[in-house]
Amino acid sequence: MHLMRTLHDAQIRCVITFSGRIDVERMARAVRLTLYAEPILGCRFVEHPRKPYWERRDDLDCVPLCHVTESTDVERELYKFLGAPIDPYTDIQVQVGIFRSDRDALCIKVNHMVTDGAGSIEYAGLLAKTYRELGANPDHFPQPNLQTARGQSQVFRHVGLLPLVREFCRLPYPRSAWGLPAISQDFSGRAFAIRRIEAERFANIKAYCYQHQASINEVLLTAFYRSLFEVLAPPENVPLPVQVTVNLRRYLPSGRAGAICNLVGGFFPAIDRKPGAMFDDTLAQIHSVMESAKANQSWLGGALYLEMVFLPGFSPMRRLAQNILAREVNSGRFHPFFANIGVIYPQQVDFGDTIVADVSMFPPVPHPPACIISINTFCETMIITTGFCDTATDAQVIGRLLDLFVNELPE
Numbered sequence: 001m002h003l004m005r006t007l008h009d010a011q012i013r014c015v016i017t018f019s020g021r022i023d024v025e026r027m028a029r030a031v032r033l034t035l036y037a038e039p040i041l042g043c044r045f046v047e048h049p050r051k052p053y054w055e056r057r058d059d060l061d062c063v064p065l066c067h068v069t070e071s072t073d074v075e076r077e078l079y080k081f082l083g084a085p086i087d088p089y090t091d092i093q094v095q096v097g098i099f100r101s102d103r104d105a106l107c108i109k110v111n112h113m114v115t116d117g118a119g120s121i122e123y124a125g126l127l128a129k130t131y132r133e134l135g136a137n138p139d140h141f142p143q144p145n146l147q148t149a150r151g152q153s154q155v156f157r158h159v160g161l162l163p164l165v166r167e168f169c170r171l172p173y174p175r176s177a178w179g180l181p182a183i184s185q186d187f188s189g190r191a192f193a194i195r196r197i198e199a200e201r202f203a204n205i206k207a208y209c210y211q212h213q214a215s216i217n218e219v220l221l222t223a224f225y226r227s228l229f230e231v232l233a234p235p236e237n238v239p240l241p242v243q244v245t246v247n248l249r250r251y252l253p254s255g256r257a258g259a260i261c262n263l264v265g266g267f268f269p270a271i272d273r274k275p276g277a278m279f280d281d282t283l284a285q286i287h288s289v290m291e292s293a294k295a296n297q298s299w300l301g302g303a304l305y306l307e308m309v310f311l312p313g314f315s316p317m318r319r320l321a322q323n324i325l326a327r328e329v330n331s332g333r334f335h336p337f338f339a340n341i342g343v344i345y346p347q348q349v350d351f352g353d354t355i356v357a358d359v360s361m362f363p364p365v366p367h368p369p370a371c372i373i374s375i376n377t378f379c380e381t382m383i384i385t386t387g388f389c390d391t392a393t394d395a396q397v398i399g400r401l402l403d404l405f406v407n408e409l410p411e
Contacts, residue, residue: 001113001262002045002052002088003321007334007370009190009387010112012120013082013362017105019355023135024098027106028066030130031096035060037126037142038260040114040150045088049315057092067097074101082362083190083387086111094123103357112364116264117341117374118247120361123260125348132352148258152303155248155263159300167301174241174268176333178234179369182392187367189391194360195402197409199380208410214283217340218290219409220375221269222283224338227404229273231397239270245339246299265299268335279408329369337372339363344378360385368393373405 035042043054071077081097093111133140246265269289344359363374365387374385
């Protein structure tokens with residue numbers, strides 16, 4: 001994830017909107033306590049030629065950890081906070097802000113080097129639990145999580161060696177064939193866009209999935225492909241890969257890791273653009289590719305590949321990765337990213353005395369030619385989000401892409 005910062009800003013964002021107001025002082029203390037409960041959050045990243053490491057900061061008691069903003073334009077201030085960078089070399093790895101109007105919005109940003117989308121929800125749950133505990137006991141202090149594994153080895157132990165080696169040996173290496181055009185090389189800007197599909201339409205989408213014996217993920221990916229086809233107009237009859245994220249916690253007995261960590265995998269379904277194809281036709285292509293992916297589990301091979309390429313040390317891999325990424329970016333082609341974080345349940349973000357009205361996840365802000373779309377569902381509402389460099393990407397193109405995505409989904 002550190003090396004991928006060439007392509008995006010490596011931040012996972014979660015915005016939790018409450019029905020009313022929260023206790024600011026209690027929340028600030030809860031944030032501070034989470035740095036002790038999960039010590040990696042209170043670290044800085046240290047590069048080392050052989051193996052980088054996390055170094056605990058010794059000034060955590062002096063660092064402001066929860067920013068409070070009251071404004072007549074909460075959305076503008078909130079997006080400004082979401083776009084502000086996290087420097088892994090100097091900052092702590094999580095930042096929290098409260099944005100106050102007639103009700104509060106809690107914004108959580110976590111460095112993607114530390115965790116992924118599912119892990120960010122686990123952090124939100126830890127923060128909620130700590131906030132509740134402090135309400136019952138102001139002297140509450142959590143036990144630090146010092147012994148739990150944070151790497152992919154915890155997955156490998158449960159999968160076994162044979163499936164890992166088998167998938168590694170037939171791991172595909174797709175070449176990028178399309179990408180989002182840049183309008184400049186100024187990647188400093190940050191902007192976000194969001195669309196919602198309310199409960200009634202979401203119920204219709206689920207009914208469509210049942211009728212066509214397809215998963216919601218397949219239908220969403222179909223809509224994503226078709227909107228990309230319309231916006232980017234890629235060549236016909238050329239396999240076009242999209243990177244789809246996979247939560248590797250599925251292989252752990254409880255479905256959860258023992259610590260806040262990054263266990264995201266990925267695979268690359270590829271279909272070609274067929275002019276005149278209807279939604280059902282594209283869905284049939286996606287379904288076939290996804291069924292094959294589920295049978296092969298190529299994301300396991302990708303996970304093992306990441307472990308093996310770093311065996312020679314960090315510095316050689318950094319040089320290689322920088323050269324590869326620079327070549328891809330200069331070519332104007334890089335596969336789009338599709339991340340369906342899934343359903344977030346109210347009990348996962350239970351802050352006790354204040355009801356959560358909405359949870360929206362925002363992905364890293366990519367640099368063109370990459371683009372990322374993130375989807376999560378909360379209380380039967382589907383939330384579609386993206387981030388983009390508004391100094392390097394045409395905002396109208398991004399808006400059109402999201403609108404097409406929503407319109408492509410079954411009514």
